[in-house]
Amino acid sequence: MSYQVLARKWRPKSFTELVGQESAVQAISNALDQDRLHHAYLFNGTRGIGKTTLARILAKSLNCEKGTSSTPCQQCNTCKDIDAGRYVDLIELDAASNTQVDNMRDLLENAQYAPSSGPFKIYIIDEVHMLSKSAFNAMLKTLEEPPEHVKFILATTEPNKVPITVLSRCLQFNLKQMSSENIANHLALILAKEKINFEPNALSIIARAASGSMRDALSILDQAIAYNQEKIEVDKVNQMLGTLSDEILINLLIAIADQDGEKLISLTLEMNEKNISFESSLEGLASLIYELSLAKLVPNYFEESSKKQILEQLLDKFTPEKLQLLYQIATIGKRDLYLAPDLLAGFNMTLLRMLAFYPAFNASRKETESASIAKEVISPKEQAVPNNSEGEKTFEFDGNWRELVEKLELGMAKSLAQESEFIAFSNRTFSLRLQPQHKHLSDKSYQDKLELALSNHFLEQIKIEITITAVETSPAIEIKKEKAELLAKTEKSIMDDSFVKELINEFDAEVVSTSIQPKTNGKES
Numbered sequence: 001m002s003y004q005v006l007a008r009k010w011r012p013k014s015f016t017e018l019v020g021q022e023s024a025v026q027a028i029s030n031a032l033d034q035d036r037l038h039h040a041y042l043f044n045g046t047r048g049i050g051k052t053t054l055a056r057i058l059a060k061s062l063n064c065e066k067g068t069s070s071t072p073c074q075q076c077n078t079c080k081d082i083d084a085g086r087y088v089d090l091i092e093l094d095a096a097s098n099t100q101v102d103n104m105r106d107l108l109e110n111a112q113y114a115p116s117s118g119p120f121k122i123y124i125i126d127e128v129h130m131l132s133k134s135a136f137n138a139m140l141k142t143l144e145e146p147p148e149h150v151k152f153i154l155a156t157t158e159p160n161k162v163p164i165t166v167l168s169r170c171l172q173f174n175l176k177q178m179s180s181e182n183i184a185n186h187l188a189l190i191l192a193k194e195k196i197n198f199e200p201n202a203l204s205i206i207a208r209a210a211s212g213s214m215r216d217a218l219s220i221l222d223q224a225i226a227y228n229q230e231k232i233e234v235d236k237v238n239q240m241l242g243t244l245s246d247e248i249l250i251n252l253l254i255a256i257a258d259q260d261g262e263k264l265i266s267l268t269l270e271m272n273e274k275n276i277s278f279e280s281s282l283e284g285l286a287s288l289i290y291e292l293s294l295a296k297l298v299p300n301y302f303e304e305s306s307k308k309q310i311l312e313q314l315l316d317k318f319t320p321e322k323l324q325l326l327y328q329i330a331t332i333g334k335r336d337l338y339l340a341p342d343l344l345a346g347f348n349m350t351l352l353r354m355l356a357f358y359p360a361f362n363a364s365r366k367e368t369e370s371a372s373i374a375k376e377v378i379s380p381k382e383q384a385v386p387n388n389s390e391g392e393k394t395f396e397f398d399g400n401w402r403e404l405v406e407k408l409e410l411g412m413a414k415s416l417a418q419e420s421e422f423i424a425f426s427n428r429t430f431s432l433r434l435q436p437q438h439k440h441l442s443d444k445s446y447q448d449k450l451e452l453a454l455s456n457h458f459l460e461q462i463k464i465e466i467t468i469t470a471v472e473t474s475p476a477i478e479i480k481k482e483k484a485e486l487l488a489k490t491e492k493s494i495m496d497d498s499f500v501k502e503l504i505n506e507f508d509a510e511v512v513s514t515s516i517q518p519k520t521n522g523k524e525s
């Protein structure tokens with residue numbers, strides 16, 4: 001026996017079988033049962049949520065041989081013929097492929113004749129917004145004075161493109177986007193009827209991937225049945241969809257918290273083998289970190305989750321500050337992923353950066369709490385020797401602030417770094433001075449960016465402290481001075497040039513000093 005696709009096999013045949021459209025179904029049922037029939041209906045909603053299915057059930061309700069009601073008998077020839085798509089007085093037109101006015105004229109001309117058996121001739125026009133203007137006009141005439149025996153059921157994904165003159169003559173129903181939960185529950189029912197085993201989480205993944213469309217969910221489920229053979233499982237569904245499971249992300253974060261670099265790399269190699277997208281993995285990682293951050297604020301945040309226990313264990317391993325830092329690294333890692341030699345390298349480097357930051361964060365916090373930089377100003381020479389008393393990773397800073405600033409990726413914080421005078425570096429804290437006229441640069445957002453750039457550079461959690469006071473020098477001041485010197489030198493060499501002298505003497509020429517541009521080597525700061 002040939003395989004019948006699930007969407008067709010399990011297409012709802014009655015209003016009660018329709019999932020997630022309770023309010024529209026209620027309104028239509030009431031109208032049918034109270035014999036308040038309208039001659040035109042319009043269903044709008046996103047693709048795959050059941051507009052034409054609803055239209056066919058409505059057609060059965062109108063024409064069932066047992067009489068018009070919200071519960072068609074499903075047994076009579078009319079009900080059976082409509083289900084089988086062979087009922088002569090049900091005319092379905094896909095406006096997307098029949099936009100022309102001629103098609104519409106044919107259809108409407110035919111509408112004048114009485115139905116061959118039942119009480120109504122029913123026209124279902126799908127994607128009605130695609131009709132041309134003249135086709136709409138032709139339809140409007142019939143909508144204004146419809147023959148008693150004609151019912152129009154229009155469906156659209158874009159009601160805003162349907163002319164208001166048409167809209168105003170229809171009874172409108174907005175079909176709701178189905179929740180993932182609704183879809184997953186429905187898939188579970190179908191699998192039970194099909195006698196196919198499944199892991200409930202696998203259905204949630206399929207439902208999320210279908211983003212509100214039952215039709216899409218069912219066709220993914222069709223593929224999953226073909227792919228999984230015995231049982232619909234999370235791993236196989238993820239593999240099929242190329243999505244990654246929460247488990248992998250959770251395991252990555254556990255490996256970071258446990259400082260288990262080996263485990264981390266083996267996980268990424270596994271992901272690489274399974275062709276899991278590294279870009280969406282970084283996105284997923286950022287989302288998970290975001291959720292953990294929310295869980296720090298909201299008690300019982302993971303109460304509903306099937307992974308409650310493991311997520312709460314994970315939560316205990318990170319402080320809110322660490323989560324902030326990891327989030328930054330994940331989003332920056334995603335931004336820069338395509339700059340990496342290859343995607344695996346880019347992904348690994350991002351994770352290794354997370355690994356490198358994890359212990360440093362604790363240490364640097366402890367230090368800043370115990371020692372205040374303001375009290376002990378140390379000369380750059382001394383700072384060149386890193387604080388290694390606790391056997392931590394060492395790193396170098398030779399006191400050359402300007403050179404350091406040039407190496408950093410600063411963006412908006414560049415002015416702050418360039419206008420700042422470097423005073424001291426101790427306990428992973430840079431003490432800086434800023435002129436009162438540049439006070440606006442000490443805005444917290446700039447300070448945060450500068451701290452992050454320094455932290456990224458040294459792979460340590462770095463802090464800065466800014467004092468607003470007069471400064472002696474700064475990278476900006478130095479650069480300005482150098483430019484002025486260079487300009488003076490250039491001016492002098494031009495004035496000394498024999499050809500220029502000749503021009504001045506012979507032709508009364510004048511050198512416009514503002515036009516002189518020194519030739520710079522390399523990039524300008």
Ligand SMILES: [Zn+2]
Pocket residue numbers: 063064065066072073074075076077078079080
């Ligand atoms: Zn019937």
